[in-house]
Amino acid sequence: MRNRLATYNGAAAFAALADPTRRAVLDLLRAGSLSAGQIAHAFPVSRPAISKHLRLLRRARLVEQRRLGRLRLYSLNPDPLKAVDSWLERYRSFWSANLASLKRFVESEYQNEKTAARARRKARARKRI
Secondary structure, eight states: OOOTTTTOOTHHHHHHHTSHHHHHHHHHHTTOOEEHHHHHHTSSSOHHHHHHHHHHHHHTTSEEEEEETTEEEEEEOOHHHHHHHHHHHHHHHHHHHHHHHHHHHHHHHHHHHHHHHHHHHHHHHHHHO
16 A cells, blocks of 8 residues: 555645535634644534545644644645646746736727717817807
8 A cells, every 4th residue: 555645745635625625624724733623613514524634634744733732733744735736837937928908908908998988079069169
């Protein structure tokens, strides 16, 4: 049987982030460590369901678990998110360029409409005279 930590790749992080509940769990953990019960209390699903989400987040190494007596405390591990961020970086430049182009287009259209509206007002004013 393979050791999952030794064969880890970034795909596990993407798979874990695909679910909105798991993303919400990560949002909760940004504020600090929480027990499984505290995390489960924040959601309208059963504790076993939250346990499954936490297990997947642990396998993706997005959260770390430590024991404190009977409690299991979970905390955010931001390292796998760096792989996600570096992948997204390529698309940020794509969107930045396209959004800048869209902005120029919209501003140009706005100026054209203002010019056309001004011309229509002048034409109406000439007709009244």
